Amino acid sequence: MSAKTIMEYRVPYADTDQMGVVYYANYFVYFERARNELLREHGIPYAELEEKHGVALPVVESYCRHKRPAKYDDILHISAWVDSASGPRVTIYCEVRREGALLASGHTVHACVDMATGRPARSAPKSLEPLLA
Amino acid sequence: MSAKTIMEYRVPYADTDQMGVVYYANYFVYFERARNELLREHGIPYAELEEKHGVALPVVESYCRHKRPAKYDDILHISAWVDSASGPRVTIYCEVRREGALLASGHTVHACVDMATGRPARSAPKSLEPLLA
């Protein structure tokens, strides 16, 4: 398992809905924020992955278990890590916590696409290897 | 299985991202749009469920399989249906199609919460029964 990346995020009004809690789809944006930091911390910012390596990681599957609601002005800790990549797929796990308490957890599965051909790459790109060590 | 509800939706620029396709989290907003119509067509608009029956249906689990990308200006057909409700949980299935082709499919699992007590209801509310017939 790769090291876990953790980032801090303050919930704006924009993320809430009329139930007074964070709207459920926004957790998937939180996951993306943490994925970005995960890649950056491992030396492969996603922008670079696209521009230098010609590889995109579109989401092919997304899942979230919503346990407790996050609220306006909460400081959240969003973490992301990789467990394994089998063949051309990468699964990134994420958790959202507030003062240690788990609010939501889930994962996204990513295809590795060669941007030149638009076709799946045969395996996770070498530049992702640091993540899988 | 309940009848399937299908609604039409035109993709705005707002829903896209720089990959030129609909950003993945937005499919969960599409699912919500279709759920709303599903409940309305069965005579129990969600607003009424909250206001008259004092029951909320917060999302406790959400899943999407992203098969093909939707794009700006696409006319999508988003469908929703219910398969069964076991105990106090309701699972709503959704699909997003463009000219018949399946772009995304998934589901959300909803708790039934008594808004007066904030506690789970013992079973799916009677007002949801038409959906489960």
Added chain:
Amino acid sequence: MSAKTIMEYRVPYADTDQMGVVYYANYFVYFERARNELLREHGIPYAELEEKHGVALPVVESYCRHKRPAKYDDILHISAWVDSASGPRVTIYCEVRREGALLASGHTVHACVDMATGRPARSAPKSLEPLLA
């Protein structure tokens, strides 16, 4: 003044915030939905403007007056029209109404950009003329 285009829109939970009303930034997405229909009704869908004419209309200024709040499940009527285009700028006016009552009004100012050069076009493209008649 060009003919006014009016479209219908049902407010999802996603658009609301914890004040129980539509979050203010979402009115600008509503404006975009109406702009799209305005262009389409005049025979120049925006996608075509970009692809066939090589012209983009990025927003350079946006304004909204928020008079009354829209709420979850409201059916809104969003209208858009053009008053005039002076030189290379186009101003599109928008209104959001519920059962006739004005909820919000505003406008966006668009530059006309030649996508090949990335530079401002000298004037509003001919394909927009039907809008200005």
Added chain:
Amino acid sequence: MSAKTIMEYRVPYADTDQMGVVYYANYFVYFERARNELLREHGIPYAELEEKHGVALPVVESYCRHKRPAKYDDILHISAWVDSASGPRVTIYCEVRREGALLASGHTVHACVDMATGRPARSAPKSLEPLLA
């Protein structure tokens, strides 16, 4: 003029559109993020304003001048400050910069609403005075 509050923000994929830049409505979410920090730094977090003082500050007018596009993964500096409050209205100014360069600037005008009565307060609440010094 009150002190300017500046916060840092990293642009996620979620905020971009297919033009490869931040979608224009998202600048108003950026403005909100900076307003939140402005109030917090002056000792009156907005959540507290609502809960303890019973005062809400709904947006009645919003404006943005979009000068240069922000992009995915940019680190933005979003600032907010107050110039004056005349009667029951407060205007908050905002700017979005990247490495010093101005990308967008604008403001929001807020009504001060007494949440108990739902009516406009007669003047900006005392708790806002530190902001206006």
